[in-house]
Amino acid sequence: MHTVVVGTSGTTAQDVIAVARGNARVELSADAVAALAAAREIVDALAAKPEPVYGVSTGFGALASRHISPELRAQLQRNIVRSHAAGMGPRVEREVVRALMFLRLKTVASGHTGVRPEVAQTMADLLNAGITPVVHEYGSLGCSGDLAPLSHCALALMGEGDAEGPDGTVRPAGELLAAHGITPVELREKEGLALLNGTDGMLGMLIMALADLRTLYTSADITAALSLEALLGTDKVLAPELHAIRPHPGQSASADNMLRVLAGSGLTGHHQDDAPRVQDAYSVRCAPQVNGAGRDTLAYAATVADRELAAAVDNPVVLPDGRVESNGNFHGAPVAYVLDFLAIAAADLGSITERRTDRLLDKNRSHGLPPFLADDAGVDSGLMIAQYTQAALVSEMKRLAVPASADSIPSSAMQEDHVSMGWSAARKLRTAVDNLARIVAVELYAAARAVELRAQQGLTPAPATRAVIEALRAAGVEGPGPDRFLSPDLAAADAFVRAGGLVAAAEPVTGPLA
Numbered sequence: 165m166h167t168v169v170v171g172t173s174g175t176t177a178q179d180v181i182a183v184a185r186g187n188a189r190v191e192l193s194a195d196a197v198a199a200l201a202a203a204r205e206i207v208d209a210l211a212a213k214p215e216p217v218y219g220v221s222t223g224f225g226a227l228a229s230r231h232i233s234p235e236l237r238a239q240l241q242r243n244i245v246r247s248h249a250a251g252m253g254p255r256v257e258r259e260v261v262r263a264l265m266f267l268r269l270k271t272v273a274s275g276h277t278g279v280r281p282e283v284a285q286t287m288a289d290l291l292n293a294g295i296t297p298v299v300h301e302y303g304s305l306g307c308s309g310d311l312a313p314l315s316h317c318a319l320a321l322m323g324e325g326d327a328e329g330p331d332g333t334v335r336p337a338g339e340l341l342a343a344h345g346i347t348p349v350e351l352r353e354k355e356g357l358a359l360l361n362g363t364d365g366m367l368g369m370l371i372m373a374l375a376d377l378r379t380l381y382t383s384a385d386i387t388a389a390l391s392l393e394a395l396l397g398t399d400k401v402l403a404p405e406l407h408a409i410r411p412h413p414g415q416s417a418s419a420d421n422m423l424r425v426l427a428g429s430g431l432t433g434h435h436q437d438d439a440p441r442v443q444d445a446y447s448v449r450c451a452p453q454v455n456g457a458g459r460d461t462l463a464y465a466a467t468v469a470d471r472e473l474a475a476a477v478d479n480p481v482v483l484p485d486g487r488v489e490s491n492g493n494f495h496g497a498p499v500a501y502v503l504d505f506l507a508i509a510a511a512d513l514g515s516i517t518e519r520r521t522d523r524l525l526d527k528n529r530s531h532g533l534p535p536f537l538a539d540d541a542g543v544d545s546g547l548m549i550a551q552y553t554q555a556a557l558v559s560e561m562k563r564l565a566v567p568a569s570a571d572s573i574p575s576s577a578m579q580e581d582h583v584s585m586g587w588s589a590a591r592k593l594r595t596a597v598d599n600l601a602r603i604v605a606v607e608l609y610a611a612a613r614a615v616e617l618r619a620q621q622g623l624t625p626a627p628a629t630r631a632v633i634e635a636l637r638a639a640g641v642e643g644p645g646p647d648r649f650l651s652p653d654l655a656a657a658d659a660f661v662r663a664g665g666l667v668a669a670a671e672p673v674t675g676p677l678a
Contacts, residue, residue: 165189168266170273170288172199174474175266177371177466183291184263184368190288192273192281199275200284203482207278210488211237211353218490219357219480220278228579241356242322248315248360249325251300256313256365258328260594261296263368264310265317267473268359274476277358278488286321286349293344294330295320297337299365305575306496306586308479310365313587318359323348354480362477363496369590370469370503374462376597376662377506380604381459382677383666384513385421387607388451390629391520392426394614396434396531397444399426407452414459417678419452424674429626431618438532445529447519454516458509459678465502472499496586500569503589510596511558511565514603518558521551521607524614532621537613537644544647547610550654554606557599564596605657608666612636613644620644628673635669636660 166186168179171193182188192200210217216231223230223240232240269287272279290297297320303312319325323338341348349355392399402423407416426432435441443449480490525547527535538546568589574581612633615625625633637643639660641653660666671677 167191169193170270171196172274174274175270176473177374177469180263180266180368180371180473181375183266184259184372187294190266190269190291192284192288196273196275196284197281200273200279200281203275203278204280206482206486206488207354217480217488220353220488237353238351241351241353244356244360245315245318245322245351246324248311249319251303251312251316253301256299256301257594258296259372260365260369261299261313261317262291263372264299264313264365265291265297267364267368268314268317268362270473271362271364271476271478272358276476276481276483277478278354278482279358280352280355283321283349283351283355283359286346289344289346290320290341293340293346295337295340295344295346296328298326298328298334301591304365304587305573305580306363306366306500306584306588307494307580307582309360309362309477309494309496310587311360313365314360314362318356321349321359322351358478361479361494363472363494363499363586364477366496366499366503366586366590367469367472369594370465370499370506371473373503373506373590373593373597374466374469377458377462377510377600379664379667380597380600380661381418381455381462381513382421383608383661383664384455384517384604385418385451385677386425386628386632386666386670387517387604387611388448388455388520389422389425390611390615390632391524391607392422392444392448392451393429393431393625393629394524394530394533394611394618395444395448395520396431396437396618397448398435399423399429399432401444401449402426402452412456412460414461414463415452415456417459418455421674421677422452424677425628425632425670426626427628427674429629430624431615431626434531445519445523447516447523451516451520454512458513461505461509465506468498468502496584497569500584500586500589503586503593504565504567504569507589507593507596508565508567510593510600511561514558514561514600517603517607518551518554521554521610524610525551530614533614533617537610537617539644539646546647547613547650550606550609550650553654554603557603561596561599561603564592564599568592601662602654602658605654605661608636608661609641609654609657612641616644628670631673632666632669635665639665
C-alpha cells in the first residue's frame with residue numbers, strides 16, 4: 165500500500181488525494197516528531213507561568229479574557245471539542261473527511277501548534293485504520309477555519325461521537341477505536357484548540373475539485389471538437405497562430421486539444437456547401453477562449469492551494485524563537501475566493517456546452533441533421549428531453565456560481581465579526597463539479613450520435629473521434645436508433661466522463677492532451 169510521510173514542511177495535492185481517495189497509509193517523519201516535541205516543551209513552559217496565554221491558559225473567542233486555572237485546563241480542552249462539535253444536516257462524504265483529517269495532521273506536524281507527538285500519531289492511526297468521523301454539512305463559517313467539522317474529527321480522537329468504520333458501518337467512535345487497539349487521547353493545554361483551527365475542509369475540497377476539473381476541462385475540449393465536427397464546422401479557428409496573438413496559455417492548450425482530436429476529419433471545412441456560412445456560432449468558434457479561460461482559472465486556484473498546503477494554519481502559533489503569538493491565519497478568504505471563482509468558470513463552461521448541444525438538435529441550425537437527432541422525427545422525440553435535463557443542470561450551475569465569499573455573518577458575540585464562508589463555497593463547488601460532468605456527458609451523447617449520423621451521410625469522422633465513440637459504445641452507451649429509455653444511457657455516459665474515459669480513448673490517437 166502507498167505510504168504518505170508527513171513532515172514539517174507541508175504536503176502536496178497528490179498526497180492529499182492519495183489519502184482521501186486512495187486510502188494511502190500515513191506516517192510521521194522523524195523531523196515532524198522532533199518538531200512536535202520541541203513545540204510542546206514551549207507550550208508546557210508557558211502553561212506553568214502565572215501570566216495568561218491565549219489558548220493555553222485562557223478561554224476562547226469572546227471568552228478569551230478569562231484566565232483558566234491549571235486544574236481546569238484539561239476540562240477546557242475537552243469542552244471546546246464537545247461544544248464546537250455542533251454540526252447539523254447530512255453527513256459529509258468520506259473522502260472529504262479523510263482530506264480534512266490529513267490536512268489537520270499536516271499542520272499539527274509542522275511543529276507550530278504545540279500538540280504532543282502522541283496526539284499526532286493517534287490522528288495518523290485513525291486514518292490508517294479507516295475510521296472516518298461523522299461530520300455534518302452545516303456548522304462552518306470558514307473562520308476560525310472549519311470549526312465544527314474539525315471538532316467532530318477531534319471528538320472521535322477522544323473516543324466520543326460517531327464514526328464510520330472501514331466496513332462502512334457507523335458506530336460509536338469509542339467502540340471503533342477499541343476494536344483497532346487505538347487509545348483515545350486525553351487532551352492537554354492548547355491541544356483542543358489546535359485540532360479545530362484550520363481551513364482544512366475547504367482546502368481538501370478545493371484540491372479534489374481541481375483534480376476533477378482538470379479531467380473535465382480536457383473532456384470538454386474533446387466534446388467541443390466532436391460537436392464542431394458534427395456541425396460541419398471549420399477547424400481553421402483552431403490554428404496556433406491565431407491563439408498566439410492572444411497569449412493566454414489555457415486558450416492555446418484548449419485549441420491544440422481540439423485540433424488534435426479533429427486531425428484527419430472528413431467533416432470539417434464544409435462552410436461553402438449547400439448551406440454556406442462565413443463563420444461558426446460563438447459556442448463552436450469560441451470554445452477555446454471559454455474553455456481556456458477556465459483552465460487559467462484552475463492554474464491560479466492551484467497556486468493558492470499549493471501555498472495553503474505549505475502553510476501552518478492555527479491560532480495561536482508556536483514560533484521558532486519560542487514565542488506563542490495570536491494571528492488571523494485561520495481566515496479562509498484566500499481559499500474561499502478561488503472556490504467561488506472555480507464555480508463561476510464551471511458554470512460558464514456548462515453554459516457554452518449546452519448551447520452546442522441545443523444547436524446539434526435544432527434542424528434549422530444543425531446543417532442537415534434530423535430534428536433532435538431522432539430516428540423518425542415526430543414518432544420519435546430523439547434527444548429533446550436530454551437537452552432539457554442539460555438545461556436544468558446549467559440553470560442550477562448559474563445559481564451555484566453566486567459567490568459565498570461575498571457574504572459574511574458575525575458570530576461569537578461580534579469577536580468573529582467577519583467570516584469567509586469558505587466551507588459553503590467548497591460545498592457548492594462540489595455540486596457544481598458533479599453537474600458539470602453530467603452536462604459534458606449530455607454533449608458527448610448528442611455529439612457522438614450526430615457524428616454517427618454524418619457517417620451515414622458518407623462523411624468520415626476523425627480517427628480520434630472514432631476512437632472516442634467506440635469506447636463510449638463499449639461502455640454500454642447505445643448509438644442512434646428509435647426512442648428508448650434514455651436515463652440509463654445518460655448515466656452510463658456520465659460514468660464514462662467521470663472515469664476519464666474520454667481522455668483515455670482519445671490520447672492513444674492524439675498523443676497526450678493538455
